[in-house]
Amino acid sequence: MTIRIYSTEGRTKTLFTPRLPGRVSMYVCGPTVYDSCHVGHARPAVVFDTIRRYLEYFGLTVTFISNITDIDDKIISRARELGVSWRGLARRCQDEYERDMSALGVLSPSIRPRASEHIPEMIRLIAGLMGKGCAYHNSKGVWFDIASFPDYGRMSGRNQDDENTEHRVEQDDAKKNQQDFALWKAAKPGEPAWESPWGPGRPGWHIECSAMSGKYCDFQLDIHGGGADLAFPHHENELAQSEAYTGLRFARHWLHNGFITVDKADGGDEKMGKSKGNAFWLREAFKIAGPAALRLWILGTHYRMPLLYKPELLSAAENSLERVYNCLEELTRNLAAAPEALPVAGGISDAASRAEVRFREAMDDDFNTPQALAALHEAIAAVNAGLRDSAPTGQLKIVRNIICDMLGVLGLPLERPAKDAGGGADGVIELLIRIRNEARKAKDFPLSDRIRDGLKELGVELNDRGGKSTWTRK
Ligand SMILES: [Zn+2]
Numbered sequence: 001m002t003i004r005i006y007s008t009e010g011r012t013k014t015l016f017t018p019r020l021p022g023r024v025s026m027y028v029c030g031p032t033v034y035d036s037c038h039v040g041h042a043r044p045a046v047v048f049d050t051i052r053r054y055l056e057y058f059g060l061t062v063t064f065i066s067n068i069t070d071i072d073d074k075i076i077s078r079a080r081e082l083g084v085s086w087r088g089l090a091r092r093c094q095d096e097y098e099r100d101m102s103a104l105g106v107l108s109p110s111i112r113p114r115a116s117e118h119i120p121e122m123i124r125l126i127a128g129l130m131g132k133g134c135a136y137h138n139s140k141g142v143w144f145d146i147a148s149f150p151d152y153g154r155m156s157g158r159n160q161d162d163e164n165t166e167h168r169v170e171q172d173d174a175k176k177n178q179q180d181f182a183l184w185k186a187a188k189p190g191e192p193a194w195e196s197p198w199g200p201g202r203p204g205w206h207i208e209c210s211a212m213s214g215k216y217c218d219f220q221l222d223i224h225g226g227g228a229d230l231a232f233p234h235h236e237n238e239l240a241q242s243e244a245y246t247g248l249r250f251a252r253h254w255l256h257n258g259f260i261t262v263d264k265a266d267g268g269d270e271k272m273g274k275s276k277g278n279a280f281w282l283r284e285a286f287k288i289a290g291p292a293a294l295r296l297w298i299l300g301t302h303y304r305m306p307l308l309y310k311p312e313l314l315s316a317a318e319n320s321l322e323r324v325y326n327c328l329e330e331l332t333r334n335l336a337a338a339p340e341a342l343p344v345a346g347g348i349s350d351a352a353s354r355a356e357v358r359f360r361e362a363m364d365d366d367f368n369t370p371q372a373l374a375a376l377h378e379a380i381a382a383v384n385a386g387l388r389d390s391a392p393t394g395q396l397k398i399v400r401n402i403i404c405d406m407l408g409v410l411g412l413p414l415e416r417p418a419k420d421a422g423g424g425a426d427g428v429i430e431l432l433i434r435i436r437n438e439a440r441k442a443k444d445f446p447l448s449d450r451i452r453d454g455l456k457e458l459g460v461e462l463n464d465r466g467g468k469s470t471w472t473r474k
Contacts, residue, residue: 227259294317
């Protein structure tokens with residue numbers, strides 16, 4: 001494996017070598033659930049899902065954790081506005097988020113921990129930090145003492161003194177140092193609260209990701225991801241807490257996806273954001289182009305670059321996807337007409353193999369999906385030429401496998417998505433495949449066979465190749 005990854009820490013690409021051979025621990029900060037998803041939610045989900053799929057394509061076992069922040073100021077105030085419980089609001093928004101991400105072909109994380117279900121872990125971590133002299137308690141809560149962590153700012157290259165930081169820390173006389181941040185917030189009347197050694201209260205936002213990555217990945221991540229706006233202060237604070245607690249390096253690679261921008265009426269572009277009032281709801285975008293086209297639009301720009309949102313660009317992605325499925329369907333018809341042929345190399349299968357090499361080279365180079373998509377289109381062009389020139393069926397078989405592998409890595413459906421399905425059914429199939437994979441790992445073959453046979457009855461054919469299961473509708 002020769003994947004080179006750019007890390008925000010160090011600002012350079014380095015060879016990816018997981019801490020434990022054959023295993024990758026990946027943590028991606030998930031959403032704060034208080035409203036419907038906007039387009040900005042889709043980008044990190046699709047980007048990190050694609051990275052995960054590429055690592056799994058190499059046979060690595062990826063533990064992919066993405067949390068749900070279900071306790072937060074925004075949730076509490078929105079629940080009050082709506083006159084519902086914070087927990088009910090958070091659950092409803094989480095369900096909606098999961099449905100939307102599934103429509104985009106985003107696989108479920110290995111673990112999706114909720115903050116509110118990890119309060120004891122957070123309390124233990126805070127107590128540990130208190131014990132090490134890295135945190136202090138006063139009437140407003142418990143604070144992380146920045147002065148105790150001289151490395152603060154190491155990853156993002158920023159600290160709270162930055163003149164130009166968008167995230168000015170709230171000034172508060174209760175803090176020793178204005179840079180200190182809250183680990184535990186003392187309860188306020190009418191707000192949800194949990195018991196703790198420092199009185200009733202609730203956790204600060206940053207501590208939840210440290211506690212959950214600590215619980216599931218031993219505070220040692222191969223990849224920590226999230227949107228660029230999380231690099232500072234959220235990730236810098238996670239790093240400080242975690243490393244102060246363990247003395248170990250928290251994350252080997254810090255990956256941050258770029259912003260989504262929109263055209264401004266007076267020219268130029270600006271960052272999309274709910275607070276700016278220029279955010280587009282994801283479900284509205286789904287009406288312009290299907291979820292698969294939206295995924296293709298996201299992958300058409302390198303994940304670190306700004307991504308321009310424009311309805312015309314979604315339509316262009318939809319057209320590009322049309323070309324892929326037109327070709328695949330033509331290919332399937334040809335193969336169905338001559339099912340007995342054995343795969344043979346040469347001709348167009350060689351052209352497609354060269355495209356596959358370029359696909360891997362692109363993905364190896366910091367997950368360059370625009371280049372990878374160019375390689376996919378090269379393979380498609382090879383097939384179209386082969387079909388025109390009546391290439392041997394055996395070659396077509398090889399080419400179809402190559403194209404399906406590429407689509408699998410990119411998380412694009414292997415068949416033309418139904419216009420109105422929104423991917424819900426696909427999500428259920430993916431879920432069943434994951435359960436079946438777990439059953440196979442646990443050597444529960446009767447269960448694994450039942451799932452395969454049951455899917456077959458529903459017209460879904462599984463194909464186990466190279467340790468991975470792909471599926472097609474018959
Ligand atoms: Zn986080």
